[in-house]
Amino acid sequence: xxxxxxxxxxxxxxxxxxxxxxxxxxxxxxxxxxxxxxxxxxxxxxxxxxxxxxxxxxxxxxxxxxxxxxxxxxxxxxxxxxxxxxxxxxxxxxxxxxxxxxxxxxxxxxxxxxxxxxxxxxxxxxxxxxxxxxxxxxxxxxxxxxxxxxxxxxxxxxxxxxxxxxxxxxxxxxxxxxxxxxxxxxxxxxxxxxxxxxxxxxxxxxxxxxxxxxxxxxxxxxxxxxxxxxxxxxxxxxxxxxxxxxxxxxxxxxxxxxxxxxxxxxxxxxxxxxxxxxxxxxxxxxxxxxxxxxxxxxxxxxxxxxxxxxxxxxxxxxxxxxxxxxxxxxxxxxxxxxxxxxxxxxxxxxxxxxxxxxxxxxxxxxxxxxxxxxxxxxxxxxxxxxxxxxxxxxxx
Amino acid sequence: xxxxxxxxxxxxxxxxxxxxxxxxxxxxxxxxxxxxxxxxxxxxxxxxxxxxxxxxxxxxxxxxxxxxxxxxxxxxxxxxxxxxxxxxxxxxxxxxxxxxxxxxxxxxxxxxxxxxxxxxxxxxxxxxxxxxxxxxxxxxxxxxxxxxxxxxxxxxxxxxxxxxxxxxxxxxxxxxxxxxxxxxxxxxxxxxxxxxxxxxxxxxxxxxxxxxxxxxxxxxxxxxxxxxxxxxxxxxxxxxxxxxxxxxxxxxxxxxxxxxxxxxxxxxxxxxxxxxxxxxxxxxxxxxxxxxxxxxxxxxxxxxxxxxxxxxxxxxxxxxxxxxxxxxxxxxxxxxxxxxxxxxxxxxxxxxxxxxxxxxxxxxxxxxxxxxxxxxxxxxxxxxxxxxxxxxxxxx
Numbered sequence: 001x002x003x004x005x006x007x008x009x010x011x012x013x014x015x016x017x018x019x020x021x022x023x024x025x026x027x028x029x030x031x032x033x034x035x036x037x038x039x040x041x042x043x044x045x046x047x048x049x050x051x052x053x054x055x056x057x058x059x060x061x062x063x064x065x066x067x068x069x070x071x072x073x074x075x076x077x078x079x080x081x082x083x084x085x086x087x088x089x090x091x092x093x094x095x096x097x098x099x100x101x102x103x104x105x106x107x108x109x110x111x112x113x114x115x116x117x118x119x120x121x122x123x124x125x126x127x128x129x130x131x132x133x134x135x136x137x138x139x140x141x142x143x144x145x146x147x148x149x150x151x152x153x154x155x156x157x158x159x160x161x162x163x164x165x166x167x168x169x170x171x172x173x174x175x176x177x178x179x180x181x182x183x184x185x186x187x188x189x190x191x192x193x194x195x196x197x198x199x200x201x202x203x204x205x206x207x208x209x210x211x212x213x214x215x216x217x218x219x220x221x222x223x224x225x226x227x228x229x230x231x232x233x234x235x236x237x238x239x240x241x242x243x244x245x246x247x248x249x250x251x252x253x254x255x256x257x258x259x260x261x262x263x264x265x266x267x268x269x270x271x272x273x274x275x276x277x278x279x280x281x282x283x284x285x286x287x288x289x290x291x292x293x294x295x296x297x298x299x300x301x302x303x304x305x306x307x308x309x310x311x312x313x314x315x316x317x318x319x320x321x322x323x324x325x326x327x328x329x330x331x332x333x334x335x336x337x338x339x340x341x342x343x344x345x346x347x348x349x350x351x352x353x354x355x356x357x358x359x360x361x362x363x364x365x366x367x368x369x370x371x372x373x374x375x376x377x378x379x380x381x382x383x384x385x386x387x388x389x390x391x392x393x394x395x396x
Numbered sequence: 397x398x399x400x401x402x403x404x405x406x407x408x409x410x411x412x413x414x415x416x417x418x419x420x421x422x423x424x425x426x427x428x429x430x431x432x433x434x435x436x437x438x439x440x441x442x443x444x445x446x447x448x449x450x451x452x453x454x455x456x457x458x459x460x461x462x463x464x465x466x467x468x469x470x471x472x473x474x475x476x477x478x479x480x481x482x483x484x485x486x487x488x489x490x491x492x493x494x495x496x497x498x499x500x501x502x503x504x505x506x507x508x509x510x511x512x513x514x515x516x517x518x519x520x521x522x523x524x525x526x527x528x529x530x531x532x533x534x535x536x537x538x539x540x541x542x543x544x545x546x547x548x549x550x551x552x553x554x555x556x557x558x559x560x561x562x563x564x565x566x567x568x569x570x571x572x573x574x575x576x577x578x579x580x581x582x583x584x585x586x587x588x589x590x591x592x593x594x595x596x597x598x599x600x601x602x603x604x605x606x607x608x609x610x611x612x613x614x615x616x617x618x619x620x621x622x623x624x625x626x627x628x629x630x631x632x633x634x635x636x637x638x639x640x641x642x643x644x645x646x647x648x649x650x651x652x653x654x655x656x657x658x659x660x661x662x663x664x665x666x667x668x669x670x671x672x673x674x675x676x677x678x679x680x681x682x683x684x685x686x687x688x689x690x691x692x693x694x695x696x697x698x699x700x701x702x703x704x705x706x707x708x709x710x711x712x713x714x715x716x717x718x719x720x721x722x723x724x725x726x727x728x729x730x731x732x733x734x735x736x737x738x739x740x741x742x743x744x745x746x747x748x749x750x751x752x753x754x755x756x757x758x759x760x761x762x763x764x765x766x767x768x769x770x771x772x773x774x775x776x777x778x779x780x781x782x783x784x785x786x787x788x789x790x791x792x
Binding site: 001002003004005006007008009012013014015018034036039042044047048051052055056059060062063064065066068098099100102103106110111112113114115117128131132134135136165197199225226227235239240241242243252253255256258259260262263264265266267268269270271272 | 397398399400401402403404405408409410411414430432435438440443444447448451452455456458459460461462464494495496498499502506507508509510511513524527528530531532561593595621622623631635636637638639648649651652654655656658659660661662663664665666667668
């Protein structure tokens, strides 16, 4: 039969990255393409012990239907953790456990994005969340990123538009750019949001993975009128396969979000929520985060130092202070796509900056590199191949 | 701030059942309210062994990001299983693994339900799926159920309407009625769907739990033009906490569904998909299903026999041949709500039929009883309390 899809699906897109990742399994391939954390960082022994123990002690509770708002012990330990680490108050806020950061974006879009509504995003921004917004019929409006966060003048112009669903940003170790929005800009963004009555959707999956520099407070910690919806995840701090993320928002929104979660998939894995709760409340958690940060510091510096040595000097990049990504920029006006394609032929996977923009058909001079997943040997070998390529491409 | 929710959320509703279930934990409460399978039926040892073994052997594969379309071994074993048990051909069909039956309904609605679009449902029907359809702005149109399936004349009138997104039905051991649509009606429904070019969404979470009578072929097994989207789940055959369900549809829809899944929550639990795959392909599976059916046969017959003894003769009910539910009907024109409320005071939880209709504010003469979760002692004690109440209420 001829299928008549809902109008919202006209804008739905798949992720070019997940398509690229299928190549990553081919022999000899070096992947700087994914957004996956290092598997050697996964706290495997703790996850296994915790899962085994609770499946032994309380199998029925783990395997029966669970609670839509989330496993109560995890909701409590998360509140304590987020109060301490991110300065978020739970006097007026609530936490809802969801299936990873992606579902946080999906349900926030479901609640707030009308067909044809405007979603303001950083340019570039994370393709997975942009796709979630697109899948509800949202029109994306990008605001150029600078090293210290979005261009505020352009943001104000965007905020002044009618029918803005929300402003989505990743203020800390942004994906794909690796940039961190400064404290001054965070304050200014919040003030602008009040002035134009715009909702803020702050995504912070990488915040705990700081391996250099000083902590910058979340926008949610400044929130006085319930204007900020905050998303976090255990995907990068523990393991993505757990599919445990969470949203924090004003308690007035609790019932709507809970209903949305219930109607979407009833509840997230109780077993893995228990595992996250146990790990988060154990002394092993802090040590684990410190070890992950040390690992990523080493990989990131190695990538940066090798790029300094091997890349053509016209290619710009800065040194990340945390997270999983490093972006490099060809001279203004260059289309980076031929570079990405030629690199792929030479068995190095990178992602073109265009994938992270509101119109992926427009060329971008940026390329995203992931340093968390490849081994040190792969980083050295891959950067050399990319470095040679920058020289070949920019020699003319 | 004043939140401006998306238009679709105006129709979103929570489940009265999940609210009732919060009472189920109170001491002395007998719950016939839920839709949960019997925890004593969960194959706990197999699940634990399988989970432990794979977390030992392949921790990184289980804990890293997985594939949006589902764990490949499970997709293959499901195809073999569904070919064998349900006569579904995979020449033109594909299978997508999702997080439980609820996500099957959610993504099907996301793909096909426009704001204001009509979704035709059986009356009564499963509230969880109706809520999923409502949450995309779908308008529900109910078609009265008879013991052998929907009223075909009324269905034809409904099919003739414009802008029908799809017809949602649970042909086997329907929730809440317990009714099974006859083979003749299944064929007639498929023919009518062709005539009016309507998509069919066939939900079959209980099909394997037949404890009496003969297997009736699925509508999907008759599908010749990709008109039927078929949903199944491991929630009732293994355990709901696994959150593993699946959709079968024509391969032309694969990419759209995959993109929708990717944007919603990236992928379902790889660990639990592995557990389902191992169990489904082991000789233990068939024995387990037989044991579950024996357990439910015993509970269902006990409930039926006790009702025959204790209920006022004006209350109608038939004997289920499978599944988890039994519906009872007060005389036409009676509102069953006072019965449900008084039963709750006497510590027996039941669900009013109105919860399963397209307009829950209209009275219904039906009451849904679940026989899978309560123990045999609870069934006997609970039915006596309900029986006394039927006599009190109908004596006037």
